[in-house]
Amino acid sequence: MKSKTLATTAVFVVLSQTVLANSALEETMFRSGKIYTFVLVAFLVFAVLVGYLIRLDRKLSKLERELENQSKS
Amino acid sequence: MLKNGWKTLGVLLVAYTLWMTFTTPLKPGLAAVSPVSVNTGANLLEWSAYAANLSDSTAFFLTTGDGKVVSRGRVTHIDRSQRATVLFNIADTLPTQSLDAVCVNSIDGKLVLPGAVFVKNATTSTASKWTDTIADPHPEFGFVFPYKSMLYESIRNLNFHVTMWFALLFCMCYSVFYSVKNLGNNSWQSDMRAENGVAVGLVFAFIGLITGSIWARFTWGAWWVDDTKLNGAAITVLIYLAYVILRGAINEEQKRARISAVYNIFAFVMMIVFIQVLPRMTDSLHPGNGGNPAFSQYDLDDNLRAVFYPAVLGWILIGAWIISIKNRMTMVNRKLTTHEE
Numbered sequence: 001m002k003s004k005t006l007a008t009t010a011v012f013v014v015l016s017q018t019v020l021a022n023s024a025l026e027e028t029m030f031r032s033g034k035i036y037t038f039v040l041v042a043f044l045v046f047a048v049l050v051g052y053l054i055r056l057d058r059k060l061s062k063l064e065r066e067l068e069n070q071s072k073s
Numbered sequence: 074m075l076k077n078g079w080k081t082l083g084v085l086l087v088a089y090t091l092w093m094t095f096t097t098p099l100k101p102g103l104a105a106v107s108p109v110s111v112n113t114g115a116n117l118l119e120w121s122a123y124a125a126n127l128s129d130s131t132a133f134f135l136t137t138g139d140g141k142v143v144s145r146g147r148v149t150h151i152d153r154s155q156r157a158t159v160l161f162n163i164a165d166t167l168p169t170q171s172l173d174a175v176c177v178n179s180i181d182g183k184l185v186l187p188g189a190v191f192v193k194n195a196t197t198s199t200a201s202k203w204t205d206t207i208a209d210p211h212p213e214f215g216f217v218f219p220y221k222s223m224l225y226e227s228i229r230n231l232n233f234h235v236t237m238w239f240a241l242l243f244c245m246c247y248s249v250f251y252s253v254k255n256l257g258n259n260s261w262q263s264d265m266r267a268e269n270g271v272a273v274g275l276v277f278a279f280i281g282l283i284t285g286s287i288w289a290r291f292t293w294g295a296w297w298v299d300d301t302k303l304n305g306a307a308i309t310v311l312i313y314l315a316y317v318i319l320r321g322a323i324n325e326e327q328k329r330a331r332i333s334a335v336y337n338i339f340a341f342v343m344m345i346v347f348i349q350v351l352p353r354m355t356d357s358l359h360p361g362n363g364g365n366p367a368f369s370q371y372d373l374d375d376n377l378r379a380v381f382y383p384a385v386l387g388w389i390l391i392g393a394w395i396i397s398i399k400n401r402m403t404m405v406n407r408k409l410t411t412h413e414e
Binding site: 009032033034035036037038040041045046048049053060063067069 | 091094099123157174226229230233234237261276279280283292386398404406
């Protein structure tokens, strides 16, 4: 689970950086007073936090299932 | 209800941050004047401003560093309120060769770009021939964020990037507090809190590094610059990753709790040195470093503070909330496993 998350993030970081190196996108980042630099940053903050919360949620569901199994047996 | 009030407060503060950061306009500013280097005599200069309202009633000046008018420009063309072509007649003898660009109107007030123009062949004389200064009309801006060259709108990142590091600092403080407690009382609850504090802190560190990298790319020009604070932050993350690995390497619970508690205290001290002390002793691109205390009057203005401080508290509360969820999960998990045995 952990290594999978790490691998995904590594791929994401590499991808985002190669995509952003693209000149058209780079132009977008500088346009309108660099507002998109802010939009991307704000988006990433929420994206990573939500991703982390989803992971926590999954772990919790697993715990709940285990608890249910235990009370049955 | 009241018991969980701090969570509501955290959400409200982050919502406030989001709203304010997205809706507050930027103050107008002067971005550039070209060419940067000119000769004496008649010169046509291209002025570009940001969020400004340049018009025919805007006055353009070249001044000395202390605000004495050296030349007043004659506007030849204004493009969409942001760009102006202005004709200047620059005298042969000047108080200084480096001149500030200043433009004034009743809506934007006085916009200054220090050291905007260098007059190559001017002879300097200290004679006080130039005495005129420009008055600032001080227009009412309402609630605006300051204009900073190079940053422009990305100054808003302050509430999303910088606050991540404050949240991290909180998580690590929480963690080290329980590590110290663990050394005293040897309870598994303290150990669990220390572990979860670091886990959540690392998430914030991770966000801080990515967002910082993006911000750096479009303001300083590179994904990673050789800056003490950046490298310090990276080392900090590595130190805490080592903490996680260390925990994974020890199977016996008591031993793991003690060893990782000792390591955590060491890691915390290293973090303070790397991200708080060292950047202040050398030059850094980060504001507030290179000898200056952070958040000096030059870095933050009152409007930015009115959003930044609530943002810091809001993100810290969100961090605390995630830690508490993780703690409760660990406790449930522990109950499950001990029950099985």
